[in-house]
Amino acid sequence: MSNTIHDVAKQAGVGIGTVSSVLNNSRPVSQATREKVLAAIDKLDFVPNSSGRRLSMGRTNSIAVIIPYFTSSAQIERLRGVMSVIVESDYDINLFTVENAPQRDKVFQTVPRRGRVDGLLIFSLNMPDKDLKRIRQGEIPTVLVESSHPELPNIYVDDIAATRKAVEYLADLGHQNIAYVGDILEDPLGSSFNQNRYLGYCQGMENKSLPVHPPFYRAGWHRRAKGRQVGMELLEQTDRPTAVFAFCDELALGIIEAARELNINVPSDLSVIGYDDIELAHFAQLTTVRQHLFESGVQGMELLLNTIDTPNYNAGSIQLETKLIVRQTTVSPNQ
Amino acid sequence: MSNTIHDVAKQAGVGIGTVSSVLNNSRPVSQATREKVLAAIDKLDFVPNSSGRRLSMGRTNSIAVIIPYFTSSAQIERLRGVMSVIVESDYDINLFTVENAPQRDKVFQTVPRRGRVDGLLIFSLNMPDKDLKRIRQGEIPTVLVESSHPELPNIYVDDIAATRKAVEYLADLGHQNIAYVGDILEDPLGSSFNQNRYLGYCQGMENKSLPVHPPFYRAGWHRRAKGRQVGMELLEQTDRPTAVFAFCDELALGIIEAARELNINVPSDLSVIGYDDIELAHFAQLTTVRQHLFESGVQGMELLLNTIDTPNYNAGSIQLETKLIVRQTTVSPNQ
DNA sequence: CTGCTTCTCGGAAGCGCTTCCGAGAAGTTT
DNA sequence: AAACTTCTCGGAAGCGCTTCCGAGAAGCAG
Numbered sequence: 001m002s003n004t005i006h007d008v009a010k011q012a013g014v015g016i017g018t019v020s021s022v023l024n025n026s027r028p029v030s031q032a033t034r035e036k037v038l039a040a041i042d043k044l045d046f047v048p049n050s051s052g053r054r055l056s057m058g059r060t061n062s063i064a065v066i067i068p069y070f071t072s073s074a075q076i077e078r079l080r081g082v083m084s085v086i087v088e089s090d091y092d093i094n095l096f097t098v099e100n101a102p103q104r105d106k107v108f109q110t111v112p113r114r115g116r117v118d119g120l121l122i123f124s125l126n127m128p129d130k131d132l133k134r135i136r137q138g139e140i141p142t143v144l145v146e147s148s149h150p151e152l153p154n155i156y157v158d159d160i161a162a163t164r165k166a167v168e169y170l171a172d173l174g175h176q177n178i179a180y181v182g183d184i185l186e187d188p189l190g191s192s193f194n195q196n197r198y199l200g201y202c203q204g205m206e207n208k209s210l211p212v213h214p215p216f217y218r219a220g221w222h223r224r225a226k227g228r229q230v231g232m233e234l235l236e237q238t239d240r241p242t243a244v245f246a247f248c249d250e251l252a253l254g255i256i257e258a259a260r261e262l263n264i265n266v267p268s269d270l271s272v273i274g275y276d277d278i279e280l281a282h283f284a285q286l287t288t289v290r291q292h293l294f295e296s297g298v299q300g301m302e303l304l305l306n307t308i309d310t311p312n313y314n315a316g317s318i319q320l321e322t323k324l325i326v327r328q329t330t331v332s333p334n335q
Numbered sequence: 336m337s338n339t340i341h342d343v344a345k346q347a348g349v350g351i352g353t354v355s356s357v358l359n360n361s362r363p364v365s366q367a368t369r370e371k372v373l374a375a376i377d378k379l380d381f382v383p384n385s386s387g388r389r390l391s392m393g394r395t396n397s398i399a400v401i402i403p404y405f406t407s408s409a410q411i412e413r414l415r416g417v418m419s420v421i422v423e424s425d426y427d428i429n430l431f432t433v434e435n436a437p438q439r440d441k442v443f444q445t446v447p448r449r450g451r452v453d454g455l456l457i458f459s460l461n462m463p464d465k466d467l468k469r470i471r472q473g474e475i476p477t478v479l480v481e482s483s484h485p486e487l488p489n490i491y492v493d494d495i496a497a498t499r500k501a502v503e504y505l506a507d508l509g510h511q512n513i514a515y516v517g518d519i520l521e522d523p524l525g526s527s528f529n530q531n532r533y534l535g536y537c538q539g540m541e542n543k544s545l546p547v548h549p550p551f552y553r554a555g556w557h558r559r560a561k562g563r564q565v566g567m568e569l570l571e572q573t574d575r576p577t578a579v580f581a582f583c584d585e586l587a588l589g590i591i592e593a594a595r596e597l598n599i600n601v602p603s604d605l606s607v608i609g610y611d612d613i614e615l616a617h618f619a620q621l622t623t624v625r626q627h628l629f630e631s632g633v634q635g636m637e638l639l640l641n642t643i644d645t646p647n648y649n650a651g652s653i654q655l656e657t658k659l660i661v662r663q664t665t666v667s668p669n670q
Numbered sequence: 671c672t673g674c675t676t677c678t679c680g681g682a683a684g685c686g687c688t689t690c691c692g693a694g695a696a697g698t699t700t
Numbered sequence: 701a702a703a704c705t706t707c708t709c710g711g712a713a714g715c716g717c718t719t720c721c722g723a724g725a726a727g728c729a730g
Binding site for chain 3: 701702703704705706707708709710711712713714715716717718719720721722723724725726727728729730
């Protein structure tokens with residue numbers, strides 16, 4: 001069994017209060033006593049039991065990060081941003097991945113509790129009002145990333161405008177048959193980025209007086225293999241599109257694979273735009289909408305830490321920029 | 336403030352012991368009482384405070400996962416495997432990323448403690464003996480992934496043989512000038528996979544009577560951009576290699592980018608082999624050594640959970656297979 | 671009705687820590 | 701030297717839970 005603060009106190013010949021004081025610098029201790037205590041701590045290789053500390057202090061020093069679509073590169077990149085700031089802090093990260101509605105509900109019901117974590121960082125999920133109420137009542141600081149809510153601080157991106165511009169770019173190149181590949185519209189986890197991007201797509205098409213053609217909407221989830229499969233379906237249609245907007249880069253790469261397989265040349269026979277600008281988009285020379293994923297994790301976590309540490313921190317919302325990065329998968333269509 | 340077990344007890348008109356009993360099914364409770372308690376729990380939206388529970392039970396229900404090189408796709412894929420098994424369990428994940436020696440030391444010194452976590456899953460790091468002693472003394476169950484130690488259960492891969500075979504494959508294609516791109520040999524974090532792969536490379540070269548040419552050893556870390564830079568250096572040499580083994584796929588892709596930039600055709604002018612078979616290797620048609628990354632996370636976590644739950648579980652080591660996946664970045668050299 | 675066993679349950683003790691009250695020592699002033 | 705003030709520190713109380721002792725109720729046999 002590990003040593004406790006009592007062992008240290010006995011070893012140093014002092015009281016437990018004194019040991020606690022030197023551990024936390026919570027009250028002045030004479031130099032001589034401090035040294036005795038430090039020597040005892042060192043000798044016994046003592047580290048305070050975190051459960052005891054949590055209970056008596058009423059804080060946990062840990063933060064929950066809740067992440068759906070954990071298979072997506074974009075989420076991972078955000079998480080990297082989160083970790084880069086957390087290593088500099090005293091907080092631990094509790095990682096919760098969420099794949100379906102029951103998992104999400106369980107997490108939302110049990111995790112945002114006093115004594116469980118000191119803060120919540122939620123990626124891409126919209127908060128059901130019931131769970132939100134609990135967060136507000138328990139006053140556990142919460143920040144949303146890639147999601148927004150009038151009452152909660154968040155980091156977001158103007159998905160609609162970004163997608164609209166990407167689609168308009170395709171239209172300006174001369175494309176008329178532009179497909180949208182995303183996720184199913186009524187997302188069971190309650191994320192809204194797919195709806196937003198689809199909305200942006202519709203707006204772009206409308207602005208350019210192009211028709212939104214239902215067979216050109218495809219749901220393909222977040223991975224390349226799925227994109228390839230959906231790409232095959234899409235491109236095997238007799239009346240196939242000349243350009244595709246994919247709501248994430250993985251999907252875009254899958255579509256390029258499908259095209260390759262069907263001997264459809266990208267970009268001369270098919271233009272493809274992705275979204276996110278993940279690491280590999282550069283390798284693939286993919287035209288895409290860059291959003292600052294790593295940065296979103298950094299900012300989200302910094303916002304959360306500030307909210308936790310400074311009681312009345314006025315945590316507003318932060319909008320991150322996007323930028324269309326034109327590479328080599330988009331050109332004007334063949335005449 | 337949240338409700339406590341006392342509030343529930345009062346609300347239900349029973350004692351706290353009874354509430355605890357129905358929460359944990361730890362002793363029989365009459366149907367009538369149980370229903371009163373459940374109603375009170377429901378009404379007060381009560382979830383037991385985890386800090387209190389941790390302290391009194393002496394277990395934390397959480398597991399630390401310690402991950403270096405968090406920017407690498409391979410580690411992420413392992414983590415995905417870990418998360419896929421953890422969601423089915425009652426454990427939480429505490430995620431620790433480690434980027435340098437001080438961080439590693441701090442984590443090894445403070446995390447493997449009773450009252451902190453119930454188990455440790457360590458990726459890719461070798462345990463210093465001093466820290467290992469603490470783990471053994473405190474008897475906190477530990478499993479290593481991509482690392483091995485005579486006293487600790489682990490999940491590993493025969494890096495040496497896998498690399499040797501990959502290099503021999505290149506030699507058999509007719510390559511004589513084969514470069515190795517990996518990390519610096521004396522890794523400050525104390526991982527051994529780079530050494531092992533380099534050793535495999537040397538063995539392969541020796542088996543085929545090929546010289547190990549020092550300028551053909553390059554250290555490039557784990558990301559594409561770095562691989563591109565190292566690739567430039569390597570390929571701008573007057574006497575450049577005709578084939579490259581890269582110790583991870585990201586690096587291999589970076590080298591292909593460098594070649595592209597220097598107008599060196601892959602594969603006809605330069606063959607490239609990677610390692611890991613990450614998601615995007617398929618897209619890039621990269622010849623690579625496949626290891627079962629996701630599976631390594633799954634198995635590591637399952638092994639750990641078994642070790643925690645069944646006291647004398649005989650957790651041995653598990654070797655995972657590798658396989659050379661030949662795609663389109665390797666051919667015989669030009670005559 | 672008595673003496674036994676079996677059910678059911680209340681609540682004190684204790685997990686390891688921090689906080690805080692107050693006691694004693696040391697230093698200062700008059 | 702007495703009366704303060706200031707330092708220093710011991711250890712009880714309490715954080716919210718689980719466990720466990722033992723008490724009372726209920727059931728049963730004689």
